[in-house]
Amino acid sequence: MARTQGSHSDITGPRVREAALWLFARQGYAAVSMRQIAAEVGVQAGALYNYTPDKQTLLFDLMRAHLEDLLAAWDAAAPDASARDTLEAFTRFHIRFNTSRADAVFVSYMELRSLEPANFAVIEGLRRDYETRLETILRQGLAEGVFAVSEPRIAAMALIAMLTGVNTWFRAGGRLSLAQVEALYWDMVRKAVAV
Amino acid sequence: MARTQGSHSDITGPRVREAALWLFARQGYAAVSMRQIAAEVGVQAGALYNYTPDKQTLLFDLMRAHLEDLLAAWDAAAPDASARDTLEAFTRFHIRFNTSRADAVFVSYMELRSLEPANFAVIEGLRRDYETRLETILRQGLAEGVFAVSEPRIAAMALIAMLTGVNTWFRAGGRLSLAQVEALYWDMVRKAVAV
């Protein structure tokens, strides 16, 4: 069945979000205009309002989708294993997932201050959920007696900050492969929490 | 000698930079208007142009001053000691300095993308200089045989990312004192690079 002439909603919607994510990552939410997003997609500015009620909701939806994807991907990948093996899996998962979605990671961290209070609370909650996943692994290792960290929550935030830092310098096709980067960081993580 | 009536340049200049830093940290460079900065200082927008040629230069000057301060402060504080002791000094210095200037740290990292190319190159050079300070300490420890890191440059970036992450959660007057936070992070840094 041919669609109505001029109807592209099922393809234009994703392209709007894609263009917005790309532009927000490079220029920042406040510096990007709806006209720029529209130009990137190849429509006029007014047409964007068929896909989002406003600019703020467009940002919020991008950030929420990213963090929900992150949590779902880890929950699907997390092994049922010892704390040591689970921490290695988390380390490698975090690096792989975040380097494969650099724009979404960047926007979800840098644009927290661009969110209205109600939206900020939702995003902040998802971020805390992810931190708690790692904190739980560290507490498991403490119980097993294989880790030594005096403040699991703070250690979790410190490790996540270190791992997310990969995105500031890693480029696919560079001197180091992703597997090598994972090994380098796992070595530091492993030792940092060691007894 | 009384100054000319209405002349406050020696005090207004610093207040403009102070207000701009505060607003840029909270709302982002692109989201802050010159009118807002002027209102914060208590002057009209036009008066700001006695202190900066334009908004971009105001941002650039703030970032450059912060990074030059950071480098000068470390160079003045760095001990002439073993790699292990110098790394501990660096860890504690970085946490103390960065938590005491949270707005400048935040702006200098988040607004890199708001800089024009020529300004970006200057700031990026200063940032690399700082990373090299830590990289040099790590190489010294490798030569002494007291550290084990296979990629000193990457380890330096990883450690700086971890340490700077303190700023995302630390608040003076909270449950942990700065000395306790320094000790927590030094424990992780020490182990992460250990043989």
Add this chain to the structure above:
DNA sequence: GTCTATATTACGATAGAC
């Protein structure tokens, strides 16, 4: 050095034709 006033440009969002 600061003010008022303004030139110029751009913004987010909406209305209504097709």
Add this chain to the structure above:
DNA sequence: GTCTATCGTAATATAGAC
């Protein structure tokens, strides 16, 4: 669903009086 046109607002930066 997309377009053209536009409303109402706000931006950076400058000119000239005091």
